[in-house]
């Protein structure tokens with residue numbers, strides 16, 4: 001089985017978000033980048049398929065050379081090969097188009113992406129990839145097993161979960177639950193050394209018009225101070241929630 | 249040329265988000281000087297949609313679509329959009345809509361903007377404001393394609409009533425192979441879900457252990473609220489993963505979010521910040537949550553919660 005894990009390179013979850021160039025660009029100054037958390041769960045599940053079922057795992061990112069350390073980290077965790085598509089990730093659609101090309105060229109059976117990236121929060125790349133390649137698609141995936149070309153997946157739904165059956169080729173939008181938090185791996189020294197020997201191929205961008213364009217960013221208005229209510233006077237809280245906030 | 253809106257239902261009744269996206273579609277249709285067509289799947293009585301500005305309803309009744317299937321649903325909505333020659337298609341930000349929208353976008357060659365929080369600021373170029381960086385910022389985005397899909401953030405636009413009536417016609421699109429088959433569903437049907445809830449009561453590690461969740465559940469039940477938790481609480485197995493909220497969990501956009509024994513880490517706040525009013529109950533006055541909240545009680549959850557529950561019961565009894 002050939003697995004492609006889509007890796008989005010995103011600001012660390014604790015990053016302060018700022019913008020530059022007249023609020024048109026994300027300011028990367030002082031920002032640490034990491035593997036998108038949803039993709040980290042997916043990558044770890046891919047490692048399980050590699051170790052238990054002999055799968056071959058390639059990681060891919062659509063982005064500038066700045067994202068290569070993130071791909072190297074995925075190689076250090078255990079992926080066999082990496083591909084960087086040398087294109088700026090301008091909108092979800094163009095990323096999906098680039099990924100679809102990688103998938104067609106490489107003949108992958110299973111594509112593991114994340115439910116959403118924590119920077120753009122588009123939640124659209126995996127579904128578009130499935131739509132473009134004609135593969136089956138399971139979103140909000142929290143469990144996956146493959147047997148031959150048959151797949152059984154568990155997905156989170158509002159208020160619970162559902163078990164679905166489908167078949168390869170398959171794209172999933174994964175999230176926490178795909179593996180447990182405690183299963184996530186930190187690259188060790190040996191992994192980091194080995195990653196240096198593994199292939200990181202740079203693929204050329206293709207010509208695609210973006211379907212959406214980012215015009216401007218802004219930050220939410222600063223919040224007013226909290227109103228403290230004494231623990232001895234909870235009637236006041238009830239009153240505030242009813243008469244002032246009007247939420248009960 | 250009408251604006252098409254997909255109005256979601258569950259077991260034949262509309263979900264609350266259906267009326268919100270209908271209200272949104274009406275606002276877009278007014279900007280464009282056109283009408284609103286809703287598409288419904290397996291709903292008998294669609295008249296309620298008229299109250300939110302829908303002019304016409306395409307009613308799809310199909311046993312193969314009894315349980316949600318993203319590909320099948322995207323396929324029939326696509327055919328509805330083509331029938332109406334719709335240039336704008338509105339969906340919600342529910343898990344189902346987020347699942348089908350990218351497939352629909354590919355099918356219609358449409359640009360898709362998700363997490364949109366207001367009516368378009370402009371229709372040519374088509375410009376919308378959406379949240380990005382998990383609620384830490386807003387992005388103004390233009391959709392450049394001929395057909396546009398807008399995913400409206402839950403609880404952002406609100407309900408806008410219109411006293412009109414919606415005519416309905418049966419619509420029978422063709423369905424291709426579905427590809428993914430539901431084998432079983434495991435869902436607590438008696439509980440309010442986080443996605444649908446107006447009020448969410450959430451507990452953190454400060455509650456010390458799963459045996460104390462009765463307190464949270466009782467408070468939630470008085471308020472008709474959904475229960476949620478911080479990430480460590482679900483990692484520790486005190487509560488199911490489906491209750492984990494935050495940047496890597498479920499997003500929350502409720503009217504009221506009550507956080508008990510949750511410190512207010514940036515990853516937690518990012519996922520719940522879209523809630524309108526936030527209340528924090530924490531023993532530590534320095535907990536970061538106090539900076540993000542509207543109302544706060546510095547106190548021990550094990551004392552505050554039972555009292556608050558009693559006071560709210562009394563309040564509810566008076567209403």
Ligand SMILES: Cc1cc2nc3c(=O)[nH]c(=O)nc-3n(C[C@H](O)[C@H](O)[C@H](O)COP(=O)(O)OP(=O)(O)OC[C@H]3O[C@@H](n4cnc5c(N)ncnc54)[C@H](O)[C@@H]3O)c2cc1C
Nearest residue numbers: 452453454478479494495496497509510511516531532549
């Ligand atoms: C990549 C990444 C993603 C993450 N995503 C998420 C996410 O999506 N959601 C999320 O929640 N977290 C997330 N986290 C974890 C986050 O950083 C925090 O660790 C977590 O939110 C802390 O949970 P907590 O507030 O329940 O626990 P703690 O930080 O341990 O806080 C417990 C709080 O309870 C208070 N307390 C103690 N006793 C009492 C009492 N008797 N009464 C009242 N209060 C009391 C304490 O004062 C303290 O403030 C993520 C972390 C990382 C690295």
Ligand SMILES: Nc1ncnc2c1ncn2[C@@H]1O[C@H](COP(=O)(O)O)[C@@H](O)[C@H]1O
Nearest residue numbers: 006061062113114116117122123124125
């Ligand atoms: N630039 C990118 N390169 C590779 N994969 C990506 C990229 N952007 C998004 N993805 C994948 O698509 C998922 C959802 O991203 P998004 O649609 O941006 O929310 C991510 O979790 C990744 O798996």
